[in-house]
Amino acid sequence: MVNLEIKIHELAFKNPVLTASGTCGFGEEIADFIDLSLLGGLVVKGTTLKHREGNAYPRMAETPSGMLNAVGLQNKGVDNFIRNIYPNIKDLDTHIIVNVNGSTIDEYVELTERINELDKVPAIELNISCPNVKEGGMAFGISCPSAEAVVRAVRKVYDKTLIVKLSPNVTNIADIAKAVESQGADSVSLINTLLGMAVNAETKKPVLSTITGGLSGPAIKPIALRMVWQVYNAVKIPVIGMGGIMNATDAIEFMIAGASAVQVGTAIFIDPTIPLHIIDGIKSYMERHKIQSVNEIIGSLQC
Amino acid sequence: MKKTVNDFLLLENKQLNKDNFQLLLQSPLPISDIYPGQFINVEIKEASEIFLRRPFSILDVDYQEQTISLLVKILGRGSKKLTEAHAGQTINAIFPLGKSFTLPDKSDRILLIGGGSGVAPMLFLAKICGLDPANVSVLIGARSASDHIDVSSYRNYGQFYFATEDGSLGEKGYVTNHPVFSDQLDKFNKIYTCGPDLMMKAIGKTALEKDIFCEVSLENMMACGFGVCLCCVEDTKTGHKCVCTDGPVFNVNDLKW
Structure with missing residues (x-):
C-alpha cells in the first residue's frame, strides 16, 4: 500500500490532489461526475464579501493548448456561501478550502473573519493574484510590500491554515513568496493565470470584453513548473503547485519540482474526472518506482 | 439522468450537404429523459490546436438503441475536425447537459x-x-x-x-x-x-x-458546459446566468433583448 498523505502546515490531506478555485464551482457542480470525498481537497470558487456579477461576456477565448478567461470573480458573496452552500458541502469527507478575495485589506480581513467562523473550513487560500478585477486582486500580489501588508493583516485574525495564492505576473515570484512567508503564511499556491490577450484579426477587436484575461492550461505548464521550483528553493513553507496539470505525470513533475500538493484547474473543464485519474496515476507511479510515501517525491529533482 | 463523461461509439457519419453532417452516437450507458434544447459536449480528438470540447444540440434520441443523433455544421476548426470522424471511432463526450425547451401543452399552436x-x-x-x-x-x-x-x-x-x-x-x-x-x-x-x-x-x-x-x-461560447467555468454567461434581467446550466434555453422575457 502506498501512502498518499501529505501535510500543508498542520493540516493533513488524504492525497495531494486538490481542485483549483474557479474550476470546480462549490463541488456540487461536479458531484455527478466524481465522488468528491476521494479528493485531497476542494478549493471553492473565489468568494468576496458582496455579490459580484463579474465581467461582461465574452469572457473566454480558446488559445493554443489553453484558454483565456476574464470571469472577474463572479460569485454571490459570502453570506450566500455561508447560508446556501456551506451547509451542503460541510460534511464532505475532504478539505473545503475557501478562496478569499478583496478590493481592500479591510475586505480581506472581514471576509477571513466570516470564513473563520466555519468549523469545517480548515484553511483559506488568500487570492492576491486575480488578474481580472479592477480593484485589489492581483494588485496586492505583484509587489512585496502590498503582499506583506495583506498577509500580515489576515494572519492577525486567522489561526487556521493560511495559503496565499501567488501571481506569475511578477519579475521575481520567489521574492513575493518570501515576503508572504515572512508575514506568517503557512503555504503558497502557484501559479494563478498569466495575463494574456486574444485579438480577432477580422474585426480588429479584442476577443475578451476586458481586452486582457488570464491564460491557463498546458500552455503555461513550463512556466508554472519553473516558478514552483524557484519558490520551493526560496521558502521553507510548503508549496502547492498548479498550472496546466492535465494528467498524473504532470502532477508528479510538479511534486518533483517541489510541490507538496497540486491543484487541478482548467483540466476539469475538459474532463471533470481528471482529478481522480491523477490520484490513481500517482499511485501507480509510486508502485512502479517502489515509493512508499508520496512525500518522497516532493522536491526530489536531481540536477 | 446523471451527467457523465463517456466514450460514445460513432455508428454513422453522414454528410447531408456541403457543410452539414449527421452523426449517430451510441452511448455505453442507458439514456433516459432527453429533451430538445439539451446538448452534448464533444471532445475533438487528434487536433492539438483544439483545446476545449465543442457543444452540439441533440437532434434525436433512440432510447432502445441507446443512440443520439447530432447535426454538425462546419463553423470552425472544431466542427470541421469532428465531421472528419469515421464510423467505428469512439468519441468522448459529456452528456447530457443543459435545460430543455418547455414542452408545449396539448392546446398550443x-x-x-x-x-x-x-x-x-x-x-x-x-x-x-x-x-x-x-x-x-x-x-x-x-x-x-x-x-x-x-x-x-x-x-x-x-x-x-x-x-x-x-x-x-x-x-x-x-x-x-x-x-x-x-x-x-x-x-x-x-x-x-x-x-x-x-x-x-x-x-x-x-x-x-x-x-x-x-x-x-443561446449558443454563447463555453469552456466546460456544466457550470464551473462561468464563461458562457448571458446578461439577464436577474444578472449573469450560465447558458450551459441555467440555459441554453431562456424565455425572452428573462433576457435583456
Whole structure:
C-alpha cells in the first residue's frame, strides 16, 4: 500500500490532489461526475464579501493548448456561501478550502473573519493574484510590500491554515513568496493565470470584453513548473503547485519540482474526472518506482 | 439522468450537404429523459490546436438503441475536425447537459424557427411534442437551397416553411421576412427558436412586442458546459446566468433583448 498523505502546515490531506478555485464551482457542480470525498481537497470558487456579477461576456477565448478567461470573480458573496452552500458541502469527507478575495485589506480581513467562523473550513487560500478585477486582486500580489501588508493583516485574525495564492505576473515570484512567508503564511499556491490577450484579426477587436484575461492550461505548464521550483528553493513553507496539470505525470513533475500538493484547474473543464485519474496515476507511479510515501517525491529533482 | 463523461461509439457519419453532417452516437450507458434544447459536449480528438470540447444540440434520441443523433455544421476548426470522424471511432463526450425547451401543452399552436445548426432542436421538438401536426409549424432559414438539410422524414410532425437569402428555396429573405412570421404570427401562442444570434434577437423582439410566449436557445461560447467555468454567461434581467446550466434555453422575457 502506498501512502498518499501529505501535510500543508498542520493540516493533513488524504492525497495531494486538490481542485483549483474557479474550476470546480462549490463541488456540487461536479458531484455527478466524481465522488468528491476521494479528493485531497476542494478549493471553492473565489468568494468576496458582496455579490459580484463579474465581467461582461465574452469572457473566454480558446488559445493554443489553453484558454483565456476574464470571469472577474463572479460569485454571490459570502453570506450566500455561508447560508446556501456551506451547509451542503460541510460534511464532505475532504478539505473545503475557501478562496478569499478583496478590493481592500479591510475586505480581506472581514471576509477571513466570516470564513473563520466555519468549523469545517480548515484553511483559506488568500487570492492576491486575480488578474481580472479592477480593484485589489492581483494588485496586492505583484509587489512585496502590498503582499506583506495583506498577509500580515489576515494572519492577525486567522489561526487556521493560511495559503496565499501567488501571481506569475511578477519579475521575481520567489521574492513575493518570501515576503508572504515572512508575514506568517503557512503555504503558497502557484501559479494563478498569466495575463494574456486574444485579438480577432477580422474585426480588429479584442476577443475578451476586458481586452486582457488570464491564460491557463498546458500552455503555461513550463512556466508554472519553473516558478514552483524557484519558490520551493526560496521558502521553507510548503508549496502547492498548479498550472496546466492535465494528467498524473504532470502532477508528479510538479511534486518533483517541489510541490507538496497540486491543484487541478482548467483540466476539469475538459474532463471533470481528471482529478481522480491523477490520484490513481500517482499511485501507480509510486508502485512502479517502489515509493512508499508520496512525500518522497516532493522536491526530489536531481540536477 | 446523471451527467457523465463517456466514450460514445460513432455508428454513422453522414454528410447531408456541403457543410452539414449527421452523426449517430451510441452511448455505453442507458439514456433516459432527453429533451430538445439539451446538448452534448464533444471532445475533438487528434487536433492539438483544439483545446476545449465543442457543444452540439441533440437532434434525436433512440432510447432502445441507446443512440443520439447530432447535426454538425462546419463553423470552425472544431466542427470541421469532428465531421472528419469515421464510423467505428469512439468519441468522448459529456452528456447530457443543459435545460430543455418547455414542452408545449396539448392546446398550443406552436411555431418552431431554426437557422443553421439550430434546426436540430427544432426538429427534435416537432417530433416529440405530441401535438396535432396541424398545430405545429416549422420555419427553417438558410443562405441557399443547398444549405438546407432534407427534412422529409419530419413532414408528418408539422407544416414546414422555408426561407433562403437568395430565394432558391421557399421565400426569399430571412425567416422574419417569411409570411408565416411577418403576417400570420397571431395564429401561434408559442414560438421556439434556435439559430444565429441576430435571427433569434429579431424573433424575440417581435414576440415581446406581440406578447407571445417565446423561448430561445443561446449558443454563447463555453469552456466546460456544466457550470464551473462561468464563461458562457448571458446578461439577464436577474444578472449573469450560465447558458450551459441555467440555459441554453431562456424565455425572452428573462433576457435583456
